[in-house]
Amino acid sequence: MFLIKKPSTQQEWEDYYDLRFTVLREPWGQPKGSEVLKDEDQADHAMVVDLASDKIVGVARMQTNTPAQTQVRCVAVSPEVQGKGVGKMLMKYLEDIAQQRGIKEIVLDARENAVKFYQSIGYDIFEDSYLLFGEIQHWKMRKIFDKE
Numbered sequence: 001m002f003l004i005k006k007p008s009t010q011q012e013w014e015d016y017y018d019l020r021f022t023v024l025r026e027p028w029g030q031p032k033g034s035e036v037l038k039d040e041d042q043a044d045h046a047m048v049v050d051l052a053s054d055k056i057v058g059v060a061r062m063q064t065n066t067p068a069q070t071q072v073r074c075v076a077v078s079p080e081v082q083g084k085g086v087g088k089m090l091m092k093y094l095e096d097i098a099q100q101r102g103i104k105e106i107v108l109d110a111r112e113n114a115v116k117f118y119q120s121i122g123y124d125i126f127e128d129s130y131l132l133f134g135e136i137q138h139w140k141m142r143k144i145f146d147k148e
Contacts, residue, residue: 001051002058002086004093006044015056016047023076028136037074039063046093048077048086058086062094065107070098072108091121095143104145109138 007016021035037043040061048058060075072094077086098106109129110118119125122143129138 002089003049003051004046004089005049007047007056012047012056016045016059019056019059019078020074020076023078024074035074037061043073044094044097046090048089050081057081058090060090060094062098062106064103068102068104070094070101070103070106072106075108075114087117088121095145099145105142106145107140107142110141112137112139115139115141 007013017035021030021032025031025035043061043063045061046059047056049055050057055078057078058076058081060072062070062072065071072091075087075090077090095106106123108118108123110123115125118141123141124143125139125141127140129140
């Protein structure tokens, strides 16, 4: 069983960033510390805890770009729980926060291997993005709420 919440203790923050590093940076030889962005204190954070092991198995953050748009970044799910709904939990949690604030659009830059996941939860590609570390293609994706 999984629980989603915001990191609050020093240990939770350490484990949060450690998962982000292990999944998103370390496999490409990036240095420890590169997983922490300079505007972390201005973002909403979410983490999923596996209650059976008390381990953090998923993390994500969302920043406000404009009064109508937020951006999800740094989504990382432990390989052992991928495909078990952790990514969907993270995205729903952040989408709910965005919608409560009246946000009309969420954007993100998806790694090529995550595009199908984001499409399955209602995101659409709207343009090419950047090539990370010279090898990981990203795609700009978005989900629009309240098309009124």
